[in-house]
Amino acid sequence: MFIEGKIKKYNSERGFGFIDVDGDHADVFFHIKDFPKTAGEPKIGEKLKFLIVEGNGKFKAANIVRLDLKTVSTNYPNHSDNGASDPKLMLKPTQSSKKGLAFTIVGLIIIAILAGLVFQKYQTFQQAKALKTAQLIEEQKRIVEQQREAVGELPEVKLSEKTEHALKAPSTPPVQTYNASPVTATQKFSCDGRQHCSQMRSLEEARWFVRNCPNTKMDGDNDGEPCENDSRWR
Numbered sequence: 032m033f034i035e036g037k038i039k040k041y042n043s044e045r046g047f048g049f050i051d052v053d054g055d056h057a058d059v060f061f062h063i064k065d066f067p068k069t070a071g072e073p074k075i076g077e078k079l080k081f082l083i084v085e086g087n088g089k090f091k092a093a094n095i096v097r098l099d100l101k102t103v104s105t106n107y108p109n110h111s112d113n114g115a116s117d118p119k120l121m122l123k124p125t126q127s128s129k130k131g132l133a134f135t136i137v138g139l140i141i142i143a144i145l146a147g148l149v150f151q152k153y154q155t156f157q158q159a160k161a162l163k164t165a166q167l168i169e170e171q172k173r174i175v176e177q178q179r180e181a182v183g184e185l186p187e188v189k190l191s192e193k194t195e196h197a198l199k200a201p202s203t204p205p206v207q208t209y210n211a212s213p214v215t216a217t218q219k220f221s222c223d224g225r226q227h228c229s230q231m232r233s234l235e236e237a238r239w240f241v242r243n244c245p246n247t248k249m250d251g252d253n254d255g256e257p258c259e260n261d262s263r264w265r
Contacts, residue, residue: 035098038077048073050081050092059083061092070097228258237261 039058041048049058061081066073078098083090220236222244231237231249237257241250249257258264 033080033082033094033096035078035080038073038075038079041073041075043072050079059090059092061095065091065093066095067097228261231258234258234261234264237264 034052036050036052036059039049039051046063048061050061052059059081061073063073079092080096080098081092082094084093085091220239220243222240225231225240225244226246226248228237228249231240234257237249241247241255241257247257252259
């Protein structure tokens with residue numbers, strides 16, 4: 032037969048506890064293996080419905096049914112070492128979550144305000160820039176009008192026929208011509224210390240050396256004709 036009771040003690044590290052049965056002074060032992068695994072660990076003061084069975088010479092609760100998962104009693108001290116059944120500790124994660132959400136919302140609001148201020152400042156800058164540009168354009172127009180009034184209408188300039196023809200003609204650079212000057216013997220030959228006919232490359236070169244260079248030994252009879260015995264030119 033099922034009987035009802037409330038959890039009086041529970042040791043989460045060792046996985047067992049005791050149930051206080053109404054009208055009975057003896058507490059009933061239970062183990063976590065016989066406890067339903069839904070809705071988490073057992074809680075102090077939680078109402079249960081169970082059967083009492085005998086095992087290894089001891090009585091214990093079996094076929095445990097959790098009747099009230101939301102009720103937490105404060106009639107018994109919490110002997111759980113990790114404090115998982117303390118209502119105050121159970122509320123802390125929820126409160127922390129609410130605080131975190133509040134900070135997030137406040138941060139988003141601040142970011143939105145700053146973004147709005149920056150955008151407004153940018154719009155003001157663009158408007159001021161456009162206004163300044165318009166003022167400069169108007170000022171330029173005013174200066175041009177004043178110059179026209181001061182100078183008046185300029186007379187039309189009549190160009191000559193040659194000038195108009197030159198303006199219409201395509202502009203091509205003049206072709207430059209160069210007159211090649213004839214190469215003289217002085218440019219071809221130079222006194223470089225040669226003295227003998229065997230060192231000459233032509234009869235013309237030998238004649239130039241005899242006439243223009245000192246210490247030559249190519250005209251033995253001093254008749255002005257060098258290298259008379261050289262078979263290359265005779």
